Amino acid sequence: MVRVISSGRLRVDNGPHMQAAVAASFEVILARHRRSSGVARRYLRDFLGQVPDGAGFLDSGALVIGELVANAVVHARVSPGREIAVRLEMVHGHLRIEVHDASNERPGIRRSTGLDDVSGRGLRLVEELSSEWGWGPRPEGIGKIVWALVGPEGGA
Numbered sequence: 001m002v003r004v005i006s007s008g009r010l011r012v013d014n015g016p017h018m019q020a021a022v023a024a025s026f027e028v029i030l031a032r033h034r035r036s037s038g039v040a041r042r043y044l045r046d047f048l049g050q051v052p053d054g055a056g057f058l059d060s061g062a063l064v065i066g067e068l069v070a071n072a073v074v075h076a077r078v079s080p081g082r083e084i085a086v087r088l089e090m091v092h093g094h095l096r097i098e099v100h101d102a103s104n105e106r107p108g109i110r111r112s113t114g115l116d117d118v119s120g121r122g123l124r125l126v127e128e129l130s131s132e133w134g135w136g137p138r139p140e141g142i143g144k145i146v147w148a149l150v151g152p153e154g155g156a
């Protein structure tokens with residue numbers, strides 16, 4: 001089942017052409033707005049609620065998705081109307097989180113964050129909480145995909 005949100009309206013597409021879609025995947029379009037991290041966390045919770053043992057991915061997944069969406073909102077400075085896409089999928093027992101934005105600027109971990117620095121910790125958190133993360137160009141258009149693989153709580 002794939003759901004798409006656009007301009008605040010939720011559309012659930014269960015049409016026959018969607019039947020072949022991977023059951024445990026989900027996509028949503030979000031505005032470049034500071035509230036979108038919270039919206040993404042809610043969708044993650046709902047998505048994991050439909051996945052066997054999904055609850056075990058919620059704590060780390062919520063932190064990771066929040067940071068990745070916040071980065072897309074804050075750092076991917078693009079024209080109005082260029083929204084953020086979030087894609088969730090279960091892959092080999094891991095939660096794959098993708099956040100697509102329309103900027104070609106690359107994310108980069110800040111290694112030298114001082115104790116008093118107010119920013120620069122988000123991707124380090126992502127690195128800590130995921131088994132793997134990375135980014136690459138968006139195949140179907142401008143911009144990029146930042147992704148992370150999150151394992152189950154207490155798992156590898």
Ligand SMILES: Nc1ncnc2c1ncn2[C@@H]1O[C@H](COP(=O)(O)OP(=O)(O)OP(=O)(O)O)[C@@H](O)[C@H]1O
Nearest residue numbers: 071072075076105106107108119120121122123124
């Ligand atoms: N989606 C993105 N598009 C463009 N640049 C990005 C993106 N995500 C991260 N970056 C770059 O990588 C840097 C490090 O990101 P990180 O999330 O670790 O820190 P931050 O966003 O600056 O601060 P914090 O997350 O602690 O509020 C950012 O300052 C930015 O330059």
Ligand SMILES: [Mg+2]
Nearest residue numbers: 070071122123
């Ligand atoms: Mg950040």
